[in-house]
Amino acid sequence: MSNLHVPNPAAGNPEGSAPIRIAVPAAEQPLSQAEQPISAVRRYLLSRGSSSVSDRIFAGIMLLCALVIFALVALIATELITQSRPSWHAFGLSFFYHYNVDPITHLPLFWDPVNGVFYALPFVYGTLITSLVALCIAVPLAIGLAIFLTEMCPRWLRSPLSFFTELLAAIPSVVYGLWAIFVLVPLLRDNINPIFIRIFQLPVLEKLLGWTHLFGDNGLFGGVNLGLGLLGAGAILAIMILPIIAALTREVMSAVPNSQREAALALGATRWEMIRMAVLRNARIGIVGSIILGLGRALGETMAVAMVIGNSPEIHLSLLSMGHSMASVIANEFSEATSDMHRSALIEVGLALFLVTIIVNACARLLVWAVTRGAPARVQ
Numbered sequence: 125m126s127n128l129h130v131p132n133p134a135a136g137n138p139e140g141s142a143p144i145r146i147a148v149p150a151a152e153q154p155l156s157q158a159e160q161p162i163s164a165v166r167r168y169l170l171s172r173g174s175s176s177v178s179d180r181i182f183a184g185i186m187l188l189c190a191l192v193i194f195a196l197v198a199l200i201a202t203e204l205i206t207q208s209r210p211s212w213h214a215f216g217l218s219f220f221y222h223y224n225v226d227p228i229t230h231l232p233l234f235w236d237p238v239n240g241v242f243y244a245l246p247f248v249y250g251t252l253i254t255s256l257v258a259l260c261i262a263v264p265l266a267i268g269l270a271i272f273l274t275e276m277c278p279r280w281l282r283s284p285l286s287f288f289t290e291l292l293a294a295i296p297s298v299v300y301g302l303w304a305i306f307v308l309v310p311l312l313r314d315n316i317n318p319i320f321i322r323i324f325q326l327p328v329l330e331k332l333l334g335w336t337h338l339f340g341d342n343g344l345f346g347g348v349n350l351g352l353g354l355l356g357a358g359a360i361l362a363i364m365i366l367p368i369i370a371a372l373t374r375e376v377m378s379a380v381p382n383s384q385r386e387a388a389l390a391l392g393a394t395r396w397e398m399i400r401m402a403v404l405r406n407a408r409i410g411i412v413g414s415i416i417l418g419l420g421r422a423l424g425e426t427m428a429v430a431m432v433i434g435n436s437p438e439i440h441l442s443l444l445s446m447g448h449s450m451a452s453v454i455a456n457e458f459s460e461a462t463s464d465m466h467r468s469a470l471i472e473v474g475l476a477l478f479l480v481t482i483i484v485n486a487c488a489r490l491l492v493w494a495v496t497r498g499a500p501a502r503v504q
Contacts, residue, residue, distance in 0.1 A: 380407055
């Protein structure tokens with residue numbers, strides 16, 4: 125037992141009044157800091173001693189994990205440069221822009237392994253054109269799908285639609301290629317391409333805009349309509365990158381605070397104005413990042429593109445013409461390359477794909493800077 129002394133409130137003079145003694149049982153007295161029981165975690169921390177050595181080991185392991193990324197990129201670049209050295213010595217930088225002229229047909233000759241002619245310009249062209257077509261088709265659909273899921277979709281439909289959207293990203297590319305051969309290519313050839321052909325070959329448009337070389341028999345939709353070609357490859361790429369861009373854009377838009385939406389609506393904005401000013405403006409950096417990831421998937425896609433692009437090392441303005449991409453030519457010809465120069469040229473194509481990926485990411489960062497100017501997103 126212990127006694128606690130408190131002033132007597134009944135006394136008129138608190139300073140001179142006698143204190144009241146209250147007996148407190150020993151079991152109810154508060155324990156001092158030294159008498160409190162020590163938890164298992166605290167006991168371990170006290171018994172382990174100095175942790176400076178383990179901290180240094182942990183920091184070294186984390187630094188090693190970070191350096192592995194740089195090492196992998198350096199190893200890939202070194203191997204590509206080393207294995208493509210014969211092609212570099214033989215063609216130099218002209219490998220990417222030069223071509224020969226066929227003495228019989230007087231047409232540009234870019235790639236002829238039999239005669240030792242190796243120039244990668246049609247592969248770079250095919251990769252960029254198909255990726256651009258894919259982005260033109262996929263980006264509006266993906267952003268529209270993300271807006272619907274986050275802002276307008278009924279609750280009962282949101283989960284199934286999100287599940288099937290993300291499921292598209294898990295389908296193997298060879299399955300996409302087979303579906304494109306049996307479904308997409310006939311659909312383009314019989315239903316969609318004829319519409320574009322009629323529009324782009326209208327005499328009025330050809331007369332007014334013929335100077336752009338986009339209309340007429342030699343324009344964007346000129347030539348033979350086979351279904352296979354750059355447009356078909358771009359369409360299948362658009363379907364493949366659509367779930368990636370849509371899923372990431374949806375996550376970014378969901379992260380925008382609801383207070384931004386409520387503030388815009390409170391100021392009298394309509395739903396579209398709220399989405400444009402409060403949601404899209406705050407999520408624009410993440411949307412650009414999702415587009416970059418989709419573009420990276422489109423640049424490196426191999427099997428589906430190889431099955432529908434036509435595999436012809438030529439350059440034509442028409443989207444209906446057959447072409448080649450950097451990834452598809454490596455997949456088609458690397459196992460059949462018989463000469464060292466042929467293998468070296470294909471590896472140099474892989475090096476070009478590696479460099480194009482780096483350049484695209486650098487341009488995307490420049491685009492982000494141009495949009496934001498380094499300032500955080502805000503509602504105006």
